[in-house]
Amino acid sequence: MSERVSLFYLFPSALTLHKTQHSRASALSRPYDNVRGAAKLANSWWEIQILCEPANEELIFWRLESFGCRGMASEIKGNSCLIRTYLPQEQAQLLDLAALSLWLRQDALSAGLPIPAMQWHIIDEEDWSSSWKKNWHPQEIGERFLIYPAWLPLPEKTDRLILRLDPGVAFGTGSHATTQLCLEALEMRLGYEKTDAVIADIGCGSGILSIGAILLGARKVYAVDTDPLAVRSAKQNRNINKISEKRMIVELGSVERLKELIEEPVDGITCNILAEVIIDLIPHFQAISKPTTWGIISGVLLEQAKPVADTLEQHGWIVATLWRRQDWCCFNIRRS
Ligand SMILES: C[S@@+](CC[C@H](N)C(=O)[O-])C[C@H]1O[C@@H](n2cnc3c(N)ncnc32)[C@H](O)[C@@H]1O
Numbered sequence: 001m002s003e004r005v006s007l008f009y010l011f012p013s014a015l016t017l018h019k020t021q022h023s024r025a026s027a028l029s030r031p032y033d034n035v036r037g038a039a040k041l042a043n044s045w046w047e048i049q050i051l052c053e054p055a056n057e058e059l060i061f062w063r064l065e066s067f068g069c070r071g072m073a074s075e076i077k078g079n080s081c082l083i084r085t086y087l088p089q090e091q092a093q094l095l096d097l098a099a100l101s102l103w104l105r106q107d108a109l110s111a112g113l114p115i116p117a118m119q120w121h122i123i124d125e126e127d128w129s130s131s132w133k134k135n136w137h138p139q140e141i142g143e144r145f146l147i148y149p150a151w152l153p154l155p156e157k158t159d160r161l162i163l164r165l166d167p168g169v170a171f172g173t174g175s176h177a178t179t180q181l182c183l184e185a186l187e188m189r190l191g192y193e194k195t196d197a198v199i200a201d202i203g204c205g206s207g208i209l210s211i212g213a214i215l216l217g218a219r220k221v222y223a224v225d226t227d228p229l230a231v232r233s234a235k236q237n238r239n240i241n242k243i244s245e246k247r248m249i250v251e252l253g254s255v256e257r258l259k260e261l262i263e264e265p266v267d268g269i270t271c272n273i274l275a276e277v278i279i280d281l282i283p284h285f286q287a288i289s290k291p292t293t294w295g296i297i298s299g300v301l302l303e304q305a306k307p308v309a310d311t312l313e314q315h316g317w318i319v320a321t322l323w324r325r326q327d328w329c330c331f332n333i334r335r336s
Contacts, residue, residue, distance in 0.1 A: 044089040045070075046097065047123045050104065052116035054081040059107050060116065067100055068092075088229075089122060139174050142184040144191055145212060147174035150240045161215040164240045165206055166233075172206030178272050178298040181323050181330035183212050185296040188332070189268060190216035197267035198222075200258050200288055202281060203299075207234030209270045210248050211241050222266070223250045224257050255284040265290035271297050275304035282311045291335050294320075298330040305329050 048069070052060055057074060060083055064072060069085040076082075092100075101118045108115050138155070139147045146160035154162065165173065172179055186209065190197060196219040201210040204223035213221050223234050234250045251257050266288055271278060278297060285295065295317065300308050302324060309319055312333055321332040 043125045045123050045125060046087045046089055046092060046120050048085050048087065048097070048100075048118060048120045050083040050085075050116050050118045051077070051080050052083065052108070053113050054079075056108055056111065056113045056116060057081050057083065059111060059113075060104060063100075063103055063107055067103075086123075136173060136175070141174055141180050142187045142191075144187050144216070145174075145183055147208070150237075161212075163208065163211055163215060165208060165211075165237055166240060172204075172208040172230075172233075174208060177325040177328045178300075178330065179208055181325055181328065182209050182270055182272050182296050182298050185323070185330055185332050186212050186216060186270065189294060189296070190218060195219075198262075198264075199268045199270060200224075200262065200266045202255055202258065202269065202271040203230075203273040203277075204234045204250065205230050205272075207237040207248070207250065209272065209296075210234065210250075211237060211243065213268075213270070214243055214248060215241075218268075219247070221248045222258055222261050223248060224253045224255075224261075225250075226252070226254055228252055255281055255288065259284075259287050262288055265293060267293060269293065269295040269297075271295065272299045275300045275308050278308055279311045282308075282315050282317070285317070286315060289335060293335055295333040296330065297333060298328065300329050300331070301327055302329055305331075 048064070050060055054076065061072060064083075064085045067087070068091055069087050071086045073084040074081055075084075097118075097120055104118060105115050133149065133151065136149055138149065138152065140160065141147060144161050146155070146158055146162050148154070148162050148164045150164045150166035163174075174180065174183070190213060195217045197213070197217075199210070199213045199218050199221045201207075201213070201221055201223040204210050204225045207223055210221040210223040225231050225234065231250055231252045234248075238245070238248045238250060249261060251261060267290075269285060269288070271281065273281070278299065285293075297308070297312075305322065308331065309322075312319060312331065313336075316336050317333045318336045319331050320334055323330045323332070
């Protein structure tokens with residue numbers, strides 16, 4: 001077995017699976033963006049396969065991610081790299097895929113790399129989730145957490161908090177550096193004394209941070225996400241972890257929805273999205289905060305730390321600590 005490190009994940013297997021980390025603004029319209037409930041959610045997926053030079057892998061990941069792809073796997077095939085990625089069928093027409101192929105070609109040409117070969121076909125959601133599930137294993141994070149795939153039997157003995165997950169198509173398996181940094185920061189905030197904190201989790205994805213906060217003793221969490229698939233997944237994971245609907249409120253939307261939901265300012269905010277999204281959200285944090293509110297902000301690449309820090313400062317937040325892992329950083333903030 002070989003071990004590979006990639007832009008997003010490290011898996012101890014020859015086949016490296018990457019759950020897509022950040023749903024960036026997609027180049028495509030998303031027909032289900034404002035749909036509530038599961039009726040119109042994706043069941044069929046495009047599986048896109050790209051054969052490329054290994055040196056082109058990271059560039060291709062970024063392109064696929066900004067296109068809205070949800071899961072990525074890469075495998076070394078001889079001297080080449082085979083990337084597989086997934087996209088809800090409704091999200092792209094054949095013409096869109098042809099455009100993606102053109103972009104990949106242009107990216108490679110501008111980087112002076114050989115042009116990758118791309119092909120695609122439709123698969124069922126079940127095939128997609130079962131293929132990456134095989135490669136996802138329990139993982140200890142920080143001092144307290146054990147992230148545990150929901151389909152595995154529970155360990156007989158552990159002194160860790162077991163956070164059970166079936167992330168489905170949502171982001172948040174705990175494999176990504178930003179999620180780990182946020183869980184460790186939550187542990188620091190809530191893990192060492194009794195707490196009855198109320199938390200807002202913006203961009204909840206699979207619900208991993210919300211559930212983590214509750215396992216550490218938070219009284220209530222408001223979890224929001226603009227992606228209906230993430231909302232569905234967070235609700236499922238809330239049930240898997242036997243958390244009541246009243247204690248973990250999961251809703252479609254963002255900070256505007258939070259403003260409607262909360263009864264009083266929250267004690268803590270977690271927000272692991274992308275720098276450009278966070279910069280837009282920061283001005284709204286005040287409306288859900290009080291003088292003692294703290295925040296855990298991640299999803300920010302090191303080179304994007306300065307504009308995020310500047311925006312925080314402009315809106316009355318102090319960066320208490322800045323943690324880094326790989327290329328990513330996590331801000332622990334409090335009101336000034
Ligand atoms: C990187 S994932 C984080 C998931 C999980 N909280 C974690 O830490 O692993 C970011 C999530 O933010 C959501 N998102 C993106 N823009 C958003 C916005 N403006 N408001 C709320 N959620 C957003 C995405 O749909 C995605 O599920």
